[in-house]
Amino acid sequence: MSDAAETQSEERPGGIGFFGLVGLVVSSCIGTGVFALTGQLAAVASPGGVLVSWLIVGVGFLMLAFSLNNLVVKKPKLSSIYAYAREGFGPFTGFISGWGYWLSAWLGNVAFATILASTIGYFFPYFLPGNNIGSILMGSIINWVLVALIIRGVESASFLNALIMVVKVAALAVFILFCGVSFRAGVFTADFWGNVYNNAVAAGTAGKGAVSLGGLSTQIQNCLITMMWVFIGVEGASVVTSRARKRSEAGTATVVGLLIVVAVYLGASLLPYGVMPYTEVAKLSKPAMLYVFEKVAPGWGGAFIAIAMLISGFGCWLSFTLLPAEVTQRMADDKLLGSWWGKLNANRAPQNSLVVVGICTQLFMISLLFTEDAYNFALSMCTVSIAITWALAAAYQVKLSAERHEAGQLVIGLIATVFLVVGTVLSGWTYLLMCCLGYIPGLFFYAAGRKEAGEKVFGKQDVAVAVVIVIAAVLAVVLIAMGVITF
Secondary structure, three states: OOHHHHOOOOEOOOOEOHHHHHHHHHHHHOOOHHHHHHHHHHOOOOHHHHHHHHHHHHHHHHHHHHHHHHHHHHOOOOOOHHHHHHHHHOHHHHHHHHHHHHHHHHHHHHHHHHHHHHHHHHHOHHHOOOOOHHHHHHHHHHHHHHHHHHHOOOOOOHHHHHHHHHHHHHHHHHHHHHHHHHOOHHHHHOOOOOHHHHHHHHOOOOOOOOOOOOOHHHHHHHHHHHHHHOOOOHHHHHHHHHHEOEHHHHHHHHHHHHHHHHHHHHHHHHHHHHOOOHHHHOOOOOOHHHHHHHHHOOOOHHHHHHHHHHHHHHHHHHHHHHHHHHHHHHHHHOOOOOHHHHOOOOOOOOHHHHHHHHHHHHHHHHHHHHOOOHHHHHHHHHHHHHHHHHHHHHHHHHHHHHHOOOHHHHHHHHHHHHHHHHHHHHHHHHHHHHHHHHHHHHHHHHHHHHHHOOOOOOOHHHHHHHHHHHHHHHHHHHHHHHOOOOO
C-alpha cells in the first residue's frame, strides 16, 4: 500500500486543536503513581540523582511517544499497540506484546489496591502498610464490584473521567504550589548528591538498617522502574495524531504535553526535598505525599491529598479492569487467542475475559500478604510487563523507518528501543524473569487459539523465543526457591 493511501490527510475537519491535543497527552500519562513518587524516590536517590534520572527518562519516553505518533500516521489501520509487533514481526510476537500488555493492566490493579489501602491508612492506621488482611479484603471487594459493574455494561462515563482528571490536576497543582512557597534552598542542596548520607551509612551512624544510596549510576538505576511506572499511559498519547485537526500540530503537542508531564513529576518529586530533608521523606509512611503536605498545610493538607488519591485511584482501577479484557477481546479477533476470550454477553461486555482478570487480580492480591513492599512489587511487575509491549512497538518503528529510509525516525526508534531494553534489564531483570512465569499459561492459550483458527502455531524463530521464555520462567522459580529473588 502506498504512503499516500496509508497516511492521513494533513488537515482533518472537526479534529482537536493544539491545546486540546496537549490536554490529551497530559491526561493519558498522569495517573495515581505521581502521588507516591515523593517517598519512593527519596528512598533510593538524592535530589541530584532524581534530577538526572528524570532527564534520562524524560528523553526516553519522548522518543517513545514520537515513535508511536509516527506509527499512527504511517499505519493508521493498526488500532492496538500490540498490532505493531504483529505487523512487524509476526503473530507470535504480536501475542507476546499483547499478553505483556494484558499482564501489565491487571497487575496495575494490584498496585492501585495497595496504594488505596495505604491512603485509607492515613485515616485508619489499621490498613497500613496496605497489604494486611483487612487491606486485601477491602481490595477484593472493590475488585469484584468493578468486574460486576463492567459485566453489566457499566464501562466508563465521560463525566467520571473528566471529574477524575480535574481532581488529579487540581490536587497536584495545589501540592506543588504550597511546596514551592515552603521550599528552602538550603534544605534542598544540603546533601544534593547523597555523599553525606552515604558516608554516614558507611560510618554506621545513619541508623540501624540504613542502606547506602550508592553512586550516581546506582541511584539512576534504582529510580528507573518507579519513573517508568508513572509513564504508563504514554501509549495513549499516540491518539493525538489520529484525532488532530492538523497532523503537523500533533508532534508539537506531544512534546509540549510530555514536557508538562515531566514538569509536574519534577515538582511533585523534588520540591518536597526543599520542605524537609529527603532522608526524612524516605522514612514517612506511604504514600509520603500525604504526610509532606500535612506538614506544609497542617490540619487539612494530608486529608486533601488522600481524598484526591482515593478518587483518582478508583477511576484508574475501573479503567484498568476494562482495559485487559478489551485487549484479550481484540487478540481473539486477531486469532492470537481462542474465540472464548472475545465472546460478548448481552450487555456487549467481554464477560469471560473480565472474570479471568478478576481471578488473576484476586490471586496476586492474596500473594501480597507475603510481600514486604507490596506497592513497589506490584508496580515493578506491571511496569516490566508493559515495557515489553513498548519495546516491541519501538522496534517496529526502527524496522518500518529502515524500510522507508527515514533516518530521523530510525534514530528516534533506536533511542526509544535501547532506553526501554537497557532500562528494564538494568533495573528490573528479576521482575522480567517473573513476568515470564505469566507467559507460560499464555503460550497454551495462544496455541489453542491458532489451532482453532486453523493457523500455523509456531514458526522456527517462534519456537526459539518460546523456549527462552520457558527457560527464563524455570530460572525464576529456581532463584525464588534459592532465595536469590525475594518479594
